[in-house]
Amino acid sequence: MEARRLRLCIFAESSTHSPEYQALLRAGPRIRPLQQVHARFVVSGSHSSRALLTKLLTLACAAGSIGYTHRLLFSVPNPDSFLFNSLVKASSSSGFPFDTVFFYNRMLQCRISPSSYTFTSVIKACADLSTLGLGKRVHSHVLVCGYGLDPFVQAALLTFYAKSGDLGVARKLFDKMSERTVVAWNSMISGYEQNGCSREAVGMFNRMREQCVQPDSTTFVSVLSACAQLGALGLGCWVHDYIIDNELCVNVVLGTSLINMYARCGNVGKAREVFDSMNERNVIAWTTIICAYGMHGYGNQAMELFHQMKARGPHPNNVTFVAVLSACAHSGLVQEGRKAYASMGQEYGLVPGVEHHVCLVDMLGRAGLLNEAYQFIKELNQAPAPAVWTAMLGACRMHKNFDLGVEVAEHLLAVEPDNPGHYVMLSNLYALAGRMDRVETVRKMMIRRRLKKQVGFSTIEVDQKTHLFSMGDKSHLETNEIYQYLDELMSRCREAGYVPAPDSVLHELEEEEREYALRYHSEKLAIAFGLLRTSHGTVIRIVKNLRICEDCHLAIKYMSLITDREIIVRDKLRFHRFKDGHCSCLDYW
DNA sequence: CTAGGGTTAG
Structure with a gap:
């Protein structure tokens, strides 16, 4: 009788209705209030209750107070599976993946068997760390423990492999799944998208629809990112219509994805409309519209x-x-x-990083303030990153400052001897100075080091299908027609006053490519195709992976004039909108 | 006694 009363008493103290438990809930994942509550427990003796301790540890962990959590954990005699699972979960979902791995290992040392819940959190931590080796070990442990068919564990594993860059294994897992939930589809689609395989992401989305799996807003976030990367405005608009027709809730994340999609597909006006229509705008949404x-x-x-x-x-x-x-x-x-x-x-307490240094050098450099840019670099209190020097080099090229440019380029070649971009830039610089002997030397250096310039390509979407063109490409079905039309177009441009720019950027090409190169740059091919395949009022939208070259920039101005078309080209950095013989960048790019 | 999962934007 006495014993039973005592047990009831402990039960009451540690239940969710107990004042101690309520105090913990009120403190929440904030370390100061938690420590105050903890101190009161110690004084009153209630800290020995396992339930209260577990809640305290979990909250401390979620609060990010990892040292405190570890100290507390060591003070607990015989920690049980409930405590470990709580810590694994809290650390993983609060963004402390290293600690998740630590708690998981402690758990195994204490001979406590993990559950499917443990595994989902541990695998998520491995995904956040992109640690392929550890993740694979956890995966085999999953199989040993018999959780290989758990749909949650499978989805977590799939995400882990996709985030760690092993899409092949992710896809194998996906294909082997007996039931594919919308989350599994989402993981696969976002995996492709985040690894730069946007076409595959869209392909996966189409298969998902064929199999009548209902997409949700998370699906669309990834699909819209893929559209943004591809410049696939048609598909992007289709998604937006679908969202409206199906009255899907446009939260901040989805709204931001829409803004980004419209912007990167060339329609800033629509991007702004979406931004204005959103009822919640966080820092990411603002940044996206400014960008x-x-x-x-x-x-x-x-x-x-x-x-x-x-x-x-x-x-x-x-x-x-x-x-x-x-x-x-x-x-x-x-x-x-x-x-x-x-x-x-001064106002925000933010520390400028390399990317800000790059922007500033780029800004000063473009404006012709080379000395100020150079001075800025010299005054940085850390060794300037290669990217900062690359921006400086671009400015030297743009404003034809050969002496400084060569100096910077040689420094860059010494620091990053395997970056083909530096060689290309240096040889362009020599070409502009008329030093063809040096151009040849640089070209030979590239060949000796087996470096290749990045291959340029352009895409255009016609009837919701994306067509890819690369320089000198003859694989397209309508190749002859396109080339013939392009020849015709270029001679009309010349009649209108277009003079091809000197071939300063052609040094890296092999001899046989040289004669075609100017006429056959990928953006010109894509534009010719677009002009052929779309009706007169249609805007031509091109996406290019590299920066547009000077000659193409000039040629496209003429193309827009003589065909009376608006031509929008997105290059590696920005948009160029050509109309009536002018470009929106005002030749400042 | 104490809870719970995998997917998403710049």
């Missing part, structure tokens, strides 16, 4: 939004400043850019 204006060369609109954000939006972060500074760089807003850069530390 959108910046890459279209609308620096003033980008700055206007940035000022609105500062006035009544969330605090800008490091990524926001990358968007702001690159918008300034692409629009020649030097004064604004300098002010924004200074405000990072």
